Amino acid sequence: MPVPGHVGSDYERLRPDFRVIRDPYAADKRVMLVPAIRPDVALVHAHLADTAGTLLLEEREDDALLAQASRVVIASAERIVPTDLIRRAPTGITLEGLHVTAVVEVPRGAHPTAVRGVYDIDERHLRAYMAAARDNATFKTYLDRYVFGPRAHDEYLDAVSRP
Amino acid sequence: MAIAISREVRDGETVAVGTLAPVPAAGVLLAHLSHAPRARVFIFNHEDYWPFRQGSKEFYDYAQRGNFDLFFLSGGQIDRHGNLNLITIGDHDHPTLRFPGGAGSAMLYYMARRVIIFRMDHAPRIFVERVGTIASPGSSPPDVVRPGGPWKAITPLCVFRFDAATRTLVVESVHPGITADVLQRRTGFPLDLPTPLPVTPPPTAAELSLLRGRVRESLAKAYPRFAEAVLASR
Numbered sequence: 001m002p003v004p005g006h007v008g009s010d011y012e013r014l015r016p017d018f019r020v021i022r023d024p025y026a027a028d029k030r031v032m033l034v035p036a037i038r039p040d041v042a043l044v045h046a047h048l049a050d051t052a053g054t055l056l057l058e059e060r061e062d063d064a065l066l067a068q069a070s071r072v073v074i075a076s077a078e079r080i081v082p083t084d085l086i087r088r089a090p091t092g093i094t095l096e097g098l099h100v101t102a103v104v105e106v107p108r109g110a111h112p113t114a115v116r117g118v119y120d121i122d123e124r125h126l127r128a129y130m131a132a133a134r135d136n137a138t139f140k141t142y143l144d145r146y147v148f149g150p151r152a153h154d155e156y157l158d159a160v161s162r163p
Numbered sequence: 164m165a166i167a168i169s170r171e172v173r174d175g176e177t178v179a180v181g182t183l184a185p186v187p188a189a190g191v192l193l194a195h196l197s198h199a200p201r202a203r204v205f206i207f208n209h210e211d212y213w214p215f216r217q218g219s220k221e222f223y224d225y226a227q228r229g230n231f232d233l234f235f236l237s238g239g240q241i242d243r244h245g246n247l248n249l250i251t252i253g254d255h256d257h258p259t260l261r262f263p264g265g266a267g268s269a270m271l272y273y274m275a276r277r278v279i280i281f282r283m284d285h286a287p288r289i290f291v292e293r294v295g296t297i298a299s300p301g302s303s304p305p306d307v308v309r310p311g312g313p314w315k316a317i318t319p320l321c322v323f324r325f326d327a328a329t330r331t332l333v334v335e336s337v338h339p340g341i342t343a344d345v346l347q348r349r350t351g352f353p354l355d356l357p358t359p360l361p362v363t364p365p366p367t368a369a370e371l372s373l374l375r376g377r378v379r380e381s382l383a384k385a386y387p388r389f390a391e392a393v394l395a396s397r
Binding site: 003004005006007008009010011014023026028029030031059060061062063064065091093 | 208213215216217218219220227250255265269270271272273274296297298299300303304306307308309
């Protein structure tokens with residue numbers, strides 16, 4: 001697909017899959033084409049979902065586009081609710097279940113990032129992550145404690161709630 | 164810096180401020196609350212100034228149409244030709260430093276009519292002769308659609324303007340108290356400084372009062388910590 005700009009940048013050198021062609025609609029101009037991104041699997045987190053996979057997604061993000069580009073879409077949601085609650089929601093982007101492979105209820109599933117209007121970023125945890133990520137040994141400790149240690153989401157939430 | 168940015172905003176224009184840009188946001192708010200009341204203003208994540216409801220795609224599509232008269236970009240490195248590096252320094256596959264990525268900058272730098280480059284620090288490792296990787300070039304040949312490009316670069320030390328003829332950043336003014344010697348030592352490419360060196364007009368009492376009052380209150384909706392830490396009266 002064509003993208004404005006980009007021509008003459010180092011994307012031309014670094015991304016051989018980005019092509020620069022003569023603009024077929026303006027012969028004296030060049031334009032950059034980029035290939036569509038086709039993920040095998042997309043993981044998206046929704047504010048709300050129903051059991052048919054209808055999702056209510058954050059309106060500032062592009063999760064609906066991501067889901068439509070992907071072969072398999074696994075959606076987690078803060079709450080599974082009756083469909084009419086999604087239809088009546090005043091804000092957010094609705095995505096129909098036809099784009100969604102599986103849906104699972106995961107409260108606080110965006111942690112340590114935020115779900116706007118539900119809970120804020122866990123700044124303390126993110127600072128701990130940043131400190132841990134500075135070297136391999138401390139990062140391994142982080143992974144063991146928060147990623148490989150907890151056997152399920154409630155154990156993860158329990159682990160992150162302890163200082 | 165916020166006040167220097169504010170003075171670049173023209174009434175009636177469409178002006179947008181992207182992510183992680185509290186100082187441009189403060190400058191644009193200051194302009195909107197003073198000399199540019201009819202500017203159409205967009206500030207990312209500000210409830211009063213961010214009407215996009217269909218993801219960031221809606222914003223980028225709007226920008227791609229060339230709707231923005233003024234936008235703000237930064238770079239991990241910025242060179243004398245206005246090239247911005249948001250990608251890597253060193254061998255791309257084994258970089259000495261990796262930046263977050265160009266995101267939309269390689270489109271916005273072309274499609275926004277005037278782009279102000281901003282950096283909160285001014286050092287030789289940032290303002291370099293030649294960036295390691297060009298995420299967004301400062302200028303383009305005539306066979307590239309480019310209605311926009313660099314206009315000014317504003318730092319804690321000075322205001323550069325982008326000279327279209329030589330395609331370079333040239334010093335327009337230094338902020339009060341900054342000498343030519345300091346500016347040159349903290350810039351990684353040779354500066355051709357005019358004599359006498361013009362000085363950025365200092366902030367007026369009215370500008371400072373507005374900045375610390377209504378601008379701070381509004382800015383807190385998008386940047387609460389910054390508004391409190393930097394603009395609250397001490």
